[in-house]
Amino acid sequence: MSRYLRPAVRLAxxxxxxxxxxxxxxxxxxxxxxxxxxxRTYADAPSGTKDYTVRDALNEALAEELExxxxxxxxxxxxxxxxxAYKVTKGLLDRFGDKRVIDTPITEMGFTGLAVxxxxxGLHPVCEFMTFNFAMQSIDHIVNSAAKTLYMSGGxxxxxxxxxxxxxxxxxxxxxxxxxxxxxxxxxPGLKVVSPWSAEDxxxxxxxxxxxxxxxxxxxxxxxxGQVFPMSEAAQKDDFxxxxxxxxxxxxxxxxxxxxxxRCVGQSIVAAEALxxxxxxxxxxxxxxxxxPIDLDAIIASIKKTHRLMTVESGFPAYxxxxxxxxxxxxxxxDYLDAPPQRVTGADVPTPYAQGLEEMSFPTEALIExxxxxxxxxx
Amino acid sequence: xxxxxxxxxxxxxLLRPLTPSTHQPRLVPIAIQSSxxxxxxxxxxxTVPSSRRHASSLSQRPDSSHVMFPGAVKSAFSNSMTxxxxxxxxxxxxxxxxxxxxxxxxxxFKPDLSDEEVIKLYHDMLTVSIxxxxxxxxxxxxxxxxxxxxxxxxAVCVGSASALSSEDVVFCQYREQGVFxxxxxxxxxxxxxxxxxxxxxGKGRNMPVHxxxxxxxIHTISSPLATQLPQASGAAYALKIQRxxxxxxxxxxxxxxxxxGAASEGxxxxxxxxxxxxxCPAVFICRNNGYAISTPTLEQYRGDGIxxxxxxxxxxxIRVDGNDFWAVREVTKRARELALQxxxxxxxxxxxxxxxxxxxxxxxxxxxxxxxxxxxxxRRDNPIGRLRKxxxxxxxxxxxxxxxxxxxxxxxxxxxxSQAEKEKKPAIxxxxxxxxxxxxPEIKAQMKELKEHLDQFPEEYDLGDFDxxxxxxxx
Ligand SMILES: Cc1ncc(C[n+]2csc(CCOP(=O)(O)OP(=O)(O)O)c2C)c(N)n1
Ligand SMILES: [Mg+2]
Numbered sequence: 001m002s003r004y005l006r007p008a009v010r011l012a013x014x015x016x017x018x019x020x021x022x023x024x025x026x027x028x029x030x031x032x033x034x035x036x037x038x039x040r041t042y043a044d045a046p047s048g049t050k051d052y053t054v055r056d057a058l059n060e061a062l063a064e065e066l067e068x069x070x071x072x073x074x075x076x077x078x079x080x081x082x083x084x085a086y087k088v089t090k091g092l093l094d095r096f097g098d099k100r101v102i103d104t105p106i107t108e109m110g111f112t113g114l115a116v117x118x119x120x121x122g123l124h125p126v127c128e129f130m131t132f133n134f135a136m137q138s139i140d141h142i143v144n145s146a147a148k149t150l151y152m153s154g155g156x157x158x159x160x161x162x163x164x165x166x167x168x169x170x171x172x173x174x175x176x177x178x179x180x181x182x183x184x185x186x187x188x189p190g191l192k193v194v195s196p197w198s199a200e201d202x203x204x205x206x207x208x209x210x211x212x213x214x215x216x217x218x219x220x221x222x223x224x225x226g227q228v229f230p231m232s233e234a235a236q237k238d239d240f241x242x243x244x245x246x247x248x249x250x251x252x253x254x255x256x257x258x259x260x261x262x263r264c265v266g267q268s269i270v271a272a273e274a275l276x277x278x279x280x281x282x283x284x285x286x287x288x289x290x291x292x293p294i295d296l297d298a299i300i301a302s303i304k305k306t307h308r309l310m311t312v313e314s315g316f317p318a319y320x321x322x323x324x325x326x327x328x329x330x331x332x333x334x335d336y337l338d339a340p341p342q343r344v345t346g347a348d349v350p351t352p353y354a355q356g357l358e359e360m361s362f363p364t365e366a367l368i369e370x371x372x373x374x375x376x377x378x379x
Numbered sequence: 380x381x382x383x384x385x386x387x388x389x390x391x392x393l394l395r396p397l398t399p400s401t402h403q404p405r406l407v408p409i410a411i412q413s414s415x416x417x418x419x420x421x422x423x424x425x426t427v428p429s430s431r432r433h434a435s436s437l438s439q440r441p442d443s444s445h446v447m448f449p450g451a452v453k454s455a456f457s458n459s460m461t462x463x464x465x466x467x468x469x470x471x472x473x474x475x476x477x478x479x480x481x482x483x484x485x486x487x488f489k490p491d492l493s494d495e496e497v498i499k500l501y502h503d504m505l506t507v508s509i510x511x512x513x514x515x516x517x518x519x520x521x522x523x524x525x526x527x528x529x530x531x532x533x534a535v536c537v538g539s540a541s542a543l544s545s546e547d548v549v550f551c552q553y554r555e556q557g558v559f560x561x562x563x564x565x566x567x568x569x570x571x572x573x574x575x576x577x578x579x580x581g582k583g584r585n586m587p588v589h590x591x592x593x594x595x596x597i598h599t600i601s602s603p604l605a606t607q608l609p610q611a612s613g614a615a616y617a618l619k620i621q622r623x624x625x626x627x628x629x630x631x632x633x634x635x636x637x638x639x640g641a642a643s644e645g646x647x648x649x650x651x652x653x654x655x656x657x658x659c660p661a662v663f664i665c666r667n668n669g670y671a672i673s674t675p676t677l678e679q680y681r682g683d684g685i686x687x688x689x690x691x692x693x694x695x696x697i698r699v700d701g702n703d704f705w706a707v708r709e710v711t712k713r714a715r716e717l718a719l720q721x722x723x724x725x726x727x728x729x730x731x732x733x734x735x736x737x738x739x740x741x742x743x744x745x746x747x748x749x750x751x752x753x754x755x756x757x758r759r760d761n762p763i764g765r766l767r768k769x770x771x772x773x774x775x776x777x778x779x780x781x782x783x784x785x786x787x788x789x790x791x792x793x794x795x796x797s798q799a800e801k802e803k804k805p806a807i808x809x810x811x812x813x814x815x816x817x818x819x820p821e822i823k824a825q826m827k828e829l830k831e832h833l834d835q836f837p838e839e840y841d842l843g844d845f846d847x848x849x850x851x852x853x854x
Binding site: 081108109133136350352 | 589804
C-alpha cells in the first residue's frame with residue numbers, strides 16, 4: 001500500500017533492478033497496531049541508570065532550568081493550573097509559582113508575541129504550544145521576529161527563546177492536527193531546530209535549547225511522551241546538556257546508513273534488528289537530534305563507512321528533511337555512495353482520519369525494513 | 380522622490396509611502412510597469428483615482444469644539460484629563476424574555492411561533508441533549524474516537540438557528556449540534572459523520588463532530604480555532620456582492636458561532652474589524668459558556684465579556700441570557716434584520732451560558748472545577764427546563780408528553796446509531812479524491828496501480844467493508 005502513498009519511494013523502487021511484489025498482508029486495511037514496538041531495553045544497562053518517560057525527562061529539564069536561571073519562565077495554554085495538555089509541565093506551577101509558570105488566554109499569536117517580546121528584553125521564555133499545528137497562528141512571530149530580530153537590529157537584540165510542544169502526527173486527530181514542521185522551521189535562517197527521540201535526547205536537547213542564546217524550536221512527539229527509556233546517571237544530573245548540531249549513532253553498522261529523527265529513530269532501530277536477523281546485515285542508525293544546524297560530518301562519516309543512505313522521517317516528502325539530507329549526501333558524499341540514496345517519508349496527502357489509512361500514511365517498522373532490504377538488493 | 384525611479388527600482392510600493400498628499404493632485408498617475416516589461420498595455424502609465432482622502436477636507440478648523448482628526452471625527456475637546464476606566468462603566472445588560480421559572484419578564488415580548496413550532500424546537504433541544512448523553516457513553520465504550528457534548532447550550536443553538544433563514548450561511552465552532560439539528564440535519568446525518576461511514580458527507584476525513592452540510596448551507600467545521608470568523612466575514616461579503624450584482628436574490632446573512640475562548644484569537648478581532656469596515660451582513664454569535672477547556676473566563680479576558688468588544692469595533696451588539704430560548708430567538712431575529720440594513724453590517728450577540736459537561740471526551744473537568752459548581756448550575760437553571768416550564772404554563776406540555784418525547788427520541792437515536800455503525804466505509808476511491816479539485820495525473824496513476832494490484836491478487840483483500848468494493852476505482 002505504501003507504494004501508492006509514498007511517491008518518492010515509489011519512484012525509487014520502480015527504478016531498482018529487482019521488482020518484487022510486496023507480500024500481500026491479509027491485514028491490508030487493518031494494519032497491526034504499532035503500539036509497543038518501540039520500547040527499547042538495554043539488557044546490559046550500566047548501573048545507576050533509571051527509567052524515565054520522555055514526559056518526565058522534559059519535565060525535569062524544565063524544572064532544572066527554572067531552578068537554575070530566574071530569567072527562565074514557561075508559558076502557554078493550560079501549562080500551569082492544568083499541568084499542560086500532555087502533562088509535560090506537571091507540578092511546575094506548585095513549585096515555581098504563577099510568575100514563572102503562566103497560563104495564557106487562547107491566543108497563540110498573543111502569547112508567542114509576548115514571549116518574543118520578553119526574550120528581546122532579556123528574559124528566557126519557554127513557549128509551549130498545545131501542538132505545533134496551533135503555532136501556525138503565531139508563525140510570524142517565530143519566523144519574522146524571533147528568528148530575525150538579532151540580525152535586523154544589527155546584533156543588539158538577542159532573542160533567547162525556546163518554542164516547544166508536540167509535533168507531527170498523533171492518533172486519530174485528522175489532517176489539521178497531524179503535521180510535521182521540521183522542514184518548515186528547518187528552512188529558516190536564525191532558528192535552531194532540534195527533534196528529540198529518547199528521554200536523554202529530550203532532557204539534554206531541551207536544556208540546551210533553553211540555554212542557547214538563540215531562538216530554538218524543540219519539536220517533540222506526542223506518541224513518545226509515554227515511552228520509557230533508561231536514563232544514564234550522567235543524564236540525570238542537572239548539568240546534563242546535549243550539544244545542538246550533533247547527531248548520535250544509536251546503532252553502529254557497516255552496510256547501510258539510516259539517517260532519522262524523533263519517533264522514527266526507534267522504528268529504524270527495530271527495522272535494523274529485523275534486517276540483521278533475516279539477512280545478517282548491519283544497519284547504522286544515525287539519530288539526527290538536531291534538524292538545524294544539521295550534523296553533516298556525522299552523515300558523511302557514516303556514508304563513508306556504509307556507502308548507502310536511506311532517510312526516514314514522518315514529514316511530507318516534498319522539500320522535506322529527507323530531501324535535504326539526500327541533497328547534502330549527493331553534494332558532499334557522492335563518490336562514496338554505491339546506490340542511489342532513498343527517502344522513506346510520510347505520504348503526500350493530508351493526513352487521513354481513518355485509522356488504517358493514517359497508519360499507512362507514515363513510516364512503519366515493516367516499511368522501513370522493506371525499503372532498506374530493497375536498497376540493499378536483499379529482496 | 381521621482382515617480383519614474385520608483386517604478387524601475389526594486390518593487391517598493393509596500394515599503395515606501397506615497398509622496399505626501401498635500402503636494403499631490405487628486406488623481407495620482409501611477410506607473411504600473413516599467414517599459415521594459417510592458418507587454419500588454421500600450422501606455423506605461425495609467426491614471427487611477429487616489430484612494431487617499433484629501434488632508435485638507437479633514438484638517439482641524441480653527442476654534443471648533445470637536446475633533447476633526449481623520450481618526451476620530453465626532454469627539455469633543457475636553458479640558459479635563461480623564462482616563463476612562465472600564466470598571467466605572469456598568470456591565471452591558473443581559474436581555475431576558477422569559478425567566479428561569481418560565482415566566483415572561485419582557486412585557487413587549489410576544490411569541491411569534493405556533494404551539495407546534497415551539498414544540499418542534501423544544502424537541503430539537505431535547506434531541507441533541509439525549510444524543511449527547513448516548514454518544515458520550517458510546518465514546519467511553521470505545522465505539523467512536525471522540526465526542527463533544529453541548530449540554531447547557533441547547534437554547535443558544537436551537538433558538539438562534541430558528542431565527543435564521545434556511546438560505547442563510549452558517550459557520551460553527553464544534554459545539555453547535557443544535558444548529559445542525561434545527562436546520563434539518565437528521566440523526567442519521569450525525570451518526571454517519573460520527574462513525575465516518577460512506578454516507579458521511581465529509582467522506583470520513585475528519586474527527587467526530589466536524590459536521591458540515593452543503594444542503595443546509597453550513598460550512599464544514601474546522602479544527603483550528605476562530606478561523607471561521609474572518610471567513611464568515613468573507614462569506615457575508617460574498618452575499619453582499621451577490622445582492623449588488625443581482626438585487627432580485629433574497630437577502631441573506633451569515634451566522635458565525637464561536638466560544639468566548641476562541642474570541643481571544645487574533646482572528647476574532649480581525650473578523651470583526653474587517654466585517655465592520657466592509658459592511659458585511661454577518662451575525663457573530665458568541666457562546667460564552669465560562670470555560671475554554673480548563674481556562675475559566677477570568678483568565679481569558681478582563682473586559683466586560685465579549686460584547687464590550689463589539690462596541691469598540693463599531694458594531695451593534697447585544698448580550699442575551701443563553702438559557703432563555705425565547706430571548707435568544709428574539710435577539711437573533713432582530714440581529715438578522717439589522718445586519719441587512721444600510722447595505723449590510725455586522726452584529727454581535729453574546730449569549731451567556733454554562734458549559735455543563737466536560738470540554739470533550741478527552742477532558743475531565745473535575746480536575747479544574749468543583750463538582751458542586753456544576754451541580755449548582757444545573758439546579759439553578761437549564762435551557763431545556765426553562766422552555767419546558769414556559770410550555771407547561773401555557774398548557775401545551777406535560778409530564779406524559781415529556782416522557783413520550785424522551786422515549787421516542789431515544790429510540791430514534793439508537794436506531795440511527797446502530798444503522799450507521801453497520802454502514803459500509805467510504806469507497807476506496809475517496810482515498811485519492813479531493814486533495815485537489817481534479818485527480819492529478821500522478822494521483823490517477825497511483826489509483827490505476829492500486830486497481831491493477833487488486834486485480835492481480837483478488838484473493839488477498841476483502842473489500843466488502845468498503846462502499847463499491849474495488850469497482851470504485853474503475854471510474
Ligand atoms: C488555534 C487553536 N488553538 C488551540 C486549540 C485547542 N482548543 C480546542 S477547543 C479549545 C477551547 C475553546 O474554548 P471556547 O472557544 O470557549 O469554546 P467552548 O469549548 O467553550 O465551546 C482549545 C484551546 C485549537 N483547536 N486551535
Ligand atoms: Mg467556552
